[in-house]
Amino acid sequence: MIYDIVVVGGGPAGMMAAGRAGELGARVLLVEKNQQLGAKLLATGHGRCNFTNLQADKKETIGVYGKNFKFLFSAFSKFGVASSINFFSKFGVESKEEDRGRVFPLSDKAGDIREALVKYLKKNSVEVRLGAEVKEIVAKDKKIEKIILTNGEEILGRNFIISTGGKSYPETGSTGSAYGWLESLGHKIIAPRPALTPIVVKPPHQVWCGGKEKIVKKLEGLSLENIGISVYQNDKKIMSRTGEIIFTADGLSGPAIIDLSGHVGEFLLEPTFLKIDFKPEIEISKFEEKLQKDFHQSHNKMLKNYLAGLVQPKLLPAIIELSGVNEQKQVSDITKVERQALARALKEFTLEAKELKGFNKAMVTAGGVDIKEVDSRTMRSKIYENLFLAGEILDLDGPTGGYNLQICWSTGFVAGESVTF
Secondary structure, eight states: OEEEEEEEOOSHHHHHHHHHHHHTTOOEEEEESSSSSOTTGGGGGGGTOOOEETTTTOTTTGGGGGGGGGGGHHHHHHSOHHHHHHHHHHTTOOEEEOGGGEEEETTOOHHHHHHHHHHHHHHTTOEEEESOOEEEEEEETTEEEEEEETTSOEEEEEEEEEOOOOSSSGGGTOOOHHHHHHHHTTOOEEEEEEESOOEEEOOGGGTTSTTOOOHHHHTTTOEEEEEEEEEEETTEEEEEEEEEEEEOSSEEESHHHHHHHHHHHHHTTSOOEEEEESOTTSOHHHHHHHHHHHHHHTTTSBHHHHHHTTSOTTTHHHHHHHHTOOTTSBGGGOOHHHHHHHHHHHHOEEEEEEEEOOTTTOSEEEEEEOGGGBOTTTOBBSSOTTEEEOGGGBSOOOOTTTHHHHHHHHHHHHHHHHOOO
16 A cells, blocks of 8 residues: 555644645555654643644744744744634634743643544544554655555655654653654754753852852752843853743753753853843842942841842842851941842852753754755655655744744644645
8 A cells, every 4th residue: 555645753743744634635644653642742731731822923923933933934824823723623622821822722631632633633534553663764766665664564655744753752752763764865954952941050169159069959949930041151141031940959940941941052062151130120230229228228137137028038048158248247237349249149140051951851852854955835855855844853943832832733734735645
């Protein structure tokens, strides 16, 4: 049997591509090495599945996808955010909007998103083969001829869609094996790296704490909202975010950190610093003036008691330690130099990035198939006329909040629609 289309990878992009191709009348086979479809999809959003974002396809905000954002214009115009919401609604999944434009199933169940896609496959007569792991892709005369499974079975097709994802969440089967297949076929692979992952920092004493104990470890578990984070290299600010951060045993996590991590990973060949601003709503010069005024008004108060009203209790010892000011000192006796040191500790809490957590902690993979070798209007390979690529396998990634799943829906839909048979 020769299938019109063979889709490799039963994740969000693969299911969307297979369903759309079947909807158009193609004889489609979807092969997935796991024993279930959408294993990774079930883990998204802590099981709630933030499946898109209202800002994901807006021209004003599409730059959040980084240097390759223009590649997405065509796919988003064919199947964007509204199309995604309507698609799932047709299969019984009503949605709700939460902060920052994030869209979730009304039920808060990722399983509902997967079941909608499974219904889509069944409705359009897509044949699904589970436990089918691909060993090799065979090409001849610039066309993909067949795939060979690990059990030796050969599957023939007129067209092939690769949507195997990246290397993040390896426990769900995302091992990045397709990178090797595609590279052997002549496609250029931009080195995959973890993205949307916690950042490991160097011990603070290596930066500016003398020989003192690791302060980050002391702050483990501390979660703070509305915190400013700026990335610096060679004393130049590269980018910044404001949001929630969480101190871990060896670094930083939380939405604001996760969003910056993919970019930080690009710069780590040179010293890269993270400056944390615990009071981003006020400039440092104005903050020093506030301290001076407060100290004058509370002249009999000890420093530790004053700071207790300014920062969370767990953060208090770190700020005192980093500023070098005696916590027992009355604020009326604090010098200008000490006041400036306190302001820097609260406004420029500086850590040096060491590395990113590995793929086992990453939400998505940055890097992948070079998009210069893929037609953005069809997702067709520019090297093999019957090969299409969709989803995380491509060198495309965005911030947290539903942006990356929107890439999967859009590129998957376009790939499934573009195949001729």
